Amino acid sequence: MAVASLCDVVVTAGSFPLLSGVTLTLEPTVTYVITGSNGAGKTSLLRLLAGLEAPSRGSGTVLGFDICSSQRRELRRHVGWLGHEMSFYADLSPVENLKFAARTTGADVAAITPALDRVGLAQRSKVPMKFLSAGQQRRVSMAWFMVRRPQLWLMDEPYASLDDEGRDLLSELLVTAQTSGATIVLTSHGLLPPEIDAASIVMVGGRIAKVAS
Amino acid sequence: MAVASLCDVVVTAGSFPLLSGVTLTLEPTVTYVITGSNGAGKTSLLRLLAGLEAPSRGSGTVLGFDICSSQRRELRRHVGWLGHEMSFYADLSPVENLKFAARTTGADVAAITPALDRVGLAQRSKVPMKFLSAGQQRRVSMAWFMVRRPQLWLMDEPYASLDDEGRDLLSELLVTAQTSGATIVLTSHGLLPPEIDAASIVMVGGRIAKVAS
Amino acid sequence: MKLLIRRALGPLALASSVATFVMGYFITPPDKVQGDLARLVYIHPAEAWVALYLSFGTATIASALYLWPRTRSMVADRVAEAAVEVATLFIGLTLLTGSIWGRPTWGVWWVWDARLTSTAVLGVLMLGYLALRRANDDPQVRAKRSAVFAILTAVNIPIIHFSVMWWKTLHQGATVFTENRDLKIHGSMAWTLLLSFLAFSLNFAWMVRARYRIADREAGQRDSDLDAALVARRTETAS
Amino acid sequence: MIRLVLLVAQKDLLIERRSRVLLWQVAPFGLMTLVLCGLAVGPTASTQARLAPGLFYIVLTLVSLLVINRTSQLESSRGTVTSIQILGMDPGSVFLGKALAMWVQLATVGSALLVGTTVLLHVSVRAAVLTLPVLLLASATLSLAGVLYGRIAASSANAGTLLPALALPAFAPVLIAGERAFSSLVVASPLARWVWLLSVALVAYASVGLLLYGALEES
Amino acid sequence: MIRLVLLVAQKDLLIERRSRVLLWQVAPFGLMTLVLCGLAVGPTASTQARLAPGLFYIVLTLVSLLVINRTSQLESSRGTVTSIQILGMDPGSVFLGKALAMWVQLATVGSALLVGTTVLLHVSVRAAVLTLPVLLLASATLSLAGVLYGRIAASSANAGTLLPALALPAFAPVLIAGERAFSSLVVASPLARWVWLLSVALVAYASVGLLLYGALEES
Numbered sequence A, B: 001m002a003v004a005s006l007c008d009v010v011v012t013a014g015s016f017p018l019l020s021g022v023t024l025t026l027e028p029t030v031t032y033v034i035t036g037s038n039g040a041g042k043t044s045l046l047r048l049l050a051g052l053e054a055p056s057r058g059s060g061t062v063l064g065f066d067i068c069s070s071q072r073r074e075l076r077r078h079v080g081w082l083g084h085e086m087s088f089y090a091d092l093s094p095v096e097n098l099k100f101a102a103r104t105t106g107a108d109v110a111a112i113t114p115a116l117d118r119v120g121l122a123q124r125s126k127v128p129m130k131f132l133s134a135g136q137q138r139r140v141s142m143a144w145f146m147v148r149r150p151q152l153w154l155m156d157e158p159y160a161s162l163d164d165e166g167r168d169l170l171s172e173l174l175v176t177a178q179t180s181g182a183t184i185v186l187t188s189h190g191l192l193p194p195e196i197d198a199a200s201i202v203m204v205g206g207r208i209a210k211v212a213s
Numbered sequence C: 001m002k003l004l005i006r007r008a009l010g011p012l013a014l015a016s017s018v019a020t021f022v023m024g025y026f027i028t029p030p031d032k033v034q035g036d037l038a039r040l041v042y043i044h045p046a047e048a049w050v051a052l053y054l055s056f057g058t059a060t061i062a063s064a065l066y067l068w069p070r071t072r073s074m075v076a077d078r079v080a081e082a083a084v085e086v087a088t089l090f091i092g093l094t095l096l097t098g099s100i101w102g103r104p105t106w107g108v109w110w111v112w113d114a115r116l117t118s119t120a121v122l123g124v125l126m127l128g129y130l131a132l133r134r135a136n137d138d139p140q141v142r143a144k145r146s147a148v149f150a151i152l153t154a155v156n157i158p159i160i161h162f163s164v165m166w167w168k169t170l171h172q173g174a175t176v177f178t179e180n181r182d183l184k185i186h187g188s189m190a191w192t193l194l195l196s197f198l199a200f201s202l203n204f205a206w207m208v209r210a211r212y213r214i215a216d217r218e219a220g221q222r223d224s225d226l227d228a229a230l231v232a233r234r235t236e237t238a239s
Numbered sequence D, E: 001m002i003r004l005v006l007l008v009a010q011k012d013l014l015i016e017r018r019s020r021v022l023l024w025q026v027a028p029f030g031l032m033t034l035v036l037c038g039l040a041v042g043p044t045a046s047t048q049a050r051l052a053p054g055l056f057y058i059v060l061t062l063v064s065l066l067v068i069n070r071t072s073q074l075e076s077s078r079g080t081v082t083s084i085q086i087l088g089m090d091p092g093s094v095f096l097g098k099a100l101a102m103w104v105q106l107a108t109v110g111s112a113l114l115v116g117t118t119v120l121l122h123v124s125v126r127a128a129v130l131t132l133p134v135l136l137l138a139s140a141t142l143s144l145a146g147v148l149y150g151r152i153a154a155s156s157a158n159a160g161t162l163l164p165a166l167a168l169p170a171f172a173p174v175l176i177a178g179e180r181a182f183s184s185l186v187v188a189s190p191l192a193r194w195v196w197l198l199s200v201a202l203v204a205y206a207s208v209g210l211l212l213y214g215a216l217e218e219s
Ligand code: HEM
Pocket: C041, C044, C045, C048, C049, C052, C094, C095, C096, C097, C098, C099, C101, C102, C103, C105, C109, C110, C115, C116, C119, C120, C176, C177, C180
């Protein structure tokens, strides 16, 4: 069964169509990379898949949940999210943030410290999030994916702001996730590392221009 | 004369040393690219050069202004800045923001509309900044550089979030600026386009590990 | 039926208003104590009834209908908005005519009486509702938030009412309103009073309908704007 | 359910402990407003004692606006909103958890203010002590209402100014009832109906919140 | 210099016009607080006319806290702070410009509140009209002080709650002087000294601001 299937979905903000009619099917255990020019609607599509935006026309399901109904909340529990902006509570440290998130979702609290070590934040894991550098904040999100192991990974330009080591780590993470059965959707403006074998989705003007694997 | 010369500068936030002793000389009309792992202090160094941070030890001048004194404000008027985060007033549109900035600095107001056209924002130039996509916000900053034509360009990961066309535009902008006598300092985690001919500064742990041209 | 309502509402509202005016101004006798001032009784209570009960009742029911998933529709949202907007007008008029009445009767524009105070609080709550609508752009979000706010306000009305009532009885003796009760026993006056309630209710219905139709047309406009915007968006180039 | 309520409350209180907003900013603000109000009514001790309950509850209401504002701002930046939404928590529990944390904070500040009122405005100690249970009840009602109104105002443009405009009228009954109950202790008159009114308001807000908080989070 | 002052003021007012915070949120909040104060003080008309000036100025102070908070929040997000700093504007002009914009806003809301006070709290129309110049003076002082304190509180964590704690004590003299001047009109007693006090405060804040605003921007 498809992980997501969208049928002519329109998403608007005010009177502006963020997505102008998206029809798309995502297959399980495939990695997709969305490309397109600035303002093409990549971030908006990811938000739609995460259940963060409600369609104003069209219909669709993601992970079996209807995105037009209140099942969106249920859907959100099953996806992982990495965005442009800082996530989590700015006043709490990475450890505290991840503990809160793990407890509320029932994820494994014991996995937090190793995950933070793994992404190289052992030293800075007790500093409030707002004091971390751009790349360090991204790494906290990576650690959360390791703890959470979601079914559907949604990542907005995950390679931005990471140094070489961080990028290798991310690629490794993505490859393991894919082999263990997760579906990954990410956006990117640059080339992906060769070890990532991804189907490409090209967006133009709020719609899908081309899907190629 | 050197554009900037720093001598053993330390910058702290709370008790944490963002920069742990930086000694550096920047020559005019050269393009520098700062690289280093996450948390190495790249953003902090740029902020120091912009006159946004006060050294707690050491001394230095940038564009002839002493960065330990109140000349920092004067300095700020002469640099251009592009950061990770959204700049300008979120409630005002690109045009309104740039107009305000141009009027206060005495830059050419008539250059604003062509500059916004140039970066491809003709359509979205009257929408409040907070509604623009990540890449579009960056493009507004690029337009501001075109209007302002500062002596010293400070750019934090300028290539991130830009699409191919935006990147070409940026490279072109940088090349023109360099030939017209500006000094450029930028940070980057990836490779720069080949047309940019830059000296490299490598940072590790809040200090300069290597400078090579 | 629908057609009848559509055709008849405006004329009926107008006719009843004219009739109230004629009856109130020319036919009924002036009051012995208050003189012509007492004629405000044909305006003020009816306004208050529309502002507090009729319109806010409408808004609350419409908001509840919106929040209930099975009956959710933008129609309910628009009706609620129209009702509150009209209610704000009427509450303003109630306060105004009440103050005008109060100045000669009590000697001041305002007293801290239970009814007055709760009316004022409700008026500010309605302004809050309108402010809330203006602070959100997204229609769905706006509809939900303002519906929840309307329900909260409705829950609040009895609480405010009782708190203010009890609060007043502790501090103040008899109210002014009882004195005027005997006005009603005069035949022509009672009929005129009744007529005024009918007239204001009809006017309310007519205004809500008009406001609703404006909102509807705006929504239709937005819809076709969206179609145009969709076309424009789809023709953006890969650049 | 209860676990989640406690988790949410604990997280809000942890952030407060980290930032010490309550101790260093809200409490001094409250005391200062109290002093100003004392100044504005003039120096006669008898007037002050008579007006004290009213002033106390006005200040408490203003303080709760600050606390509400702060609590809902914790989740205001766009990135944070997204990552909280992604956790998909049960809205009823979030509502109760946040209200619980706010109650703890309001009750603390409220008690401090009560001491201030006793000292500054010449209220008898007996009346102040006896009014404590009413204060706990009133602050619980304010917290439940506050979380709801905070959420309605949040993440719309200008939440900071919208919130007071929305919540203040709704707080009026709590203010009146609290003030009356307090006054009854000062001048000895029946107080049961005010406690009753506060309890009704408490139950009303709790039920509406449990039912409708979800609808707000949706958006 | 004057050009820059006007530019800054114009920009702040433009943002206000865009968002309509004053009209829809601050003004209703002020009216509501007035009603609540009337409630808390009790219903006897005579008490109210006497207390009206005090209540009016308390409400005005609270309203100005909202306006200050809003004005300094405009420049609060980290990216915005940076790009404003980069413009390296003359701090004195920024100070005066922001104060000017705030003055316009405060004077508008203040006049509306004055009308409310007249109607609700039984102040004579004569006294209200005569107090208008004092109100303009007081709100100018509040604006100057407000921009200063707003800047001190801004960009430290939790500006929203820090600001009231800092600014309220400083507003006390303005509040008292305004209240006294207003009262003098209500009960007919000399008022020159209060106007005098307000003018001194105005000049003092203006000079301190012109001198020290730069130092604040530095940090
Ligand atoms: C600002 C001042 C006033 C306000 C806000 C006000 C408000 C109201 C309200 C809300 C009602 C409807 C009550 C209900 O139907 O349950 C009402 C009814 C009424 N008002 Fe006023 N009022 C004001 C002044 C006055 C004055 C000065 C008078 C006359 C001396 C007056 C006479 C009446 C009468 C006769 C009714 C109908 C009484 C009844 O049905 O019980 N009002 N007013």
